[in-house]
Amino acid sequence: MAFISSLTDHIERYIKALLDQAGQGGLEIRRTELAELFECVPSQINYVLKTRFSSERGYIVESRRGGGGYIRIFRLEPQHPQGICSWIRQTIGESIDMGEAEALLVRLLDHNYLSRKDAVLIRSLLAEETEQLKPAHAGRVRAILLRSMLILLLQGS
């Protein structure tokens, strides 16, 4: 951890300032332009994106190659207090059984992060999609499914 600002820190701050201006809808940049602005190699930009704008940190990055290529950066506004989403990611982990999943749903329901209707739907989708899987595999699929559905509901529009 450097005390003085590294190039990476500067680029990070620059992008975050742009995001502040951009508001909703996200921000679009060209990798080469940004690299020229900071007089660095283009792959430096990828490093900044990977280390500072990861989904764990609440960002989504999409990009396209070729003519008309771009990099888009979206900041997920935490509309629910504290880091509920990172807590969910932590709690679910690699694999989760039905009992743990149920307990998690109940907690989210209790705290009104989830509507009753959505909880019912999630239960039935979890059951439907894992019923024919071998238990060990079912746990991993359940984790992926539950994590994605919850994050989608909590962050989506």
Next chain:
Amino acid sequence: MAFISSLTDHIERYIKALLDQAGQGGLEIRRTELAELFECVPSQINYVLKTRFSSERGYIVESRRGGGGYIRIFRLEPQHPQGICSWIRQTIGESIDMGEAEALLVRLLDHNYLSRKDAVLIRSLLAEETEQLKPAHAGRVRAILLRSMLILLLQGS
């Protein structure tokens, strides 16, 4: 947000706007005229049709050469007797690759079943959760995930 747009993107938007106006019945264009309008070579139009108006994305394109030649474009409504969710289940099936998934998302976006933000989130979750899986397995997980997320959004509260 000022979208970066390639020529292809502009032509795509132009055709989609024409289709919106045209309603049922489809739309007829002259390849050469369109090419002149956008000051490009005629084969550019074929490229746009191939990449943006594929049957995977829900379009039908027919054409005829010679004097009085034309290109007709029809947009298909996603339709299933049991409703959009059944249509989605059927379309996704047991396994789906990223290209098919993207086509489905674009199609739902085109028909306003999905918000832009939700589409971005879904894309990112699909990528994140399948990136370390072997391709064959990734396809099945992607199918499960995409199906669940879409149904959750379309049926939920």
Next chain:
DNA sequence: TTGACTTTGACCTTATTTGACCAAAGAAAT
């Protein structure tokens, strides 16, 4: 002096744009 973080560069993948050449369908001429 080691370990984590950063910086660089060589090489790779993908999307778009262009142009030369091909094929079909109607129109005109024989």
Next chain:
DNA sequence: ATTTCTTTGGTCAAATAAGGTCAAAGTCAA
């Protein structure tokens, strides 16, 4: 009826324009 333009649209591959990956080399604090 058949052949020969003329008018369209189709195909494909090369050139161009992005962005991605990965590992080696460099830095810096503990």
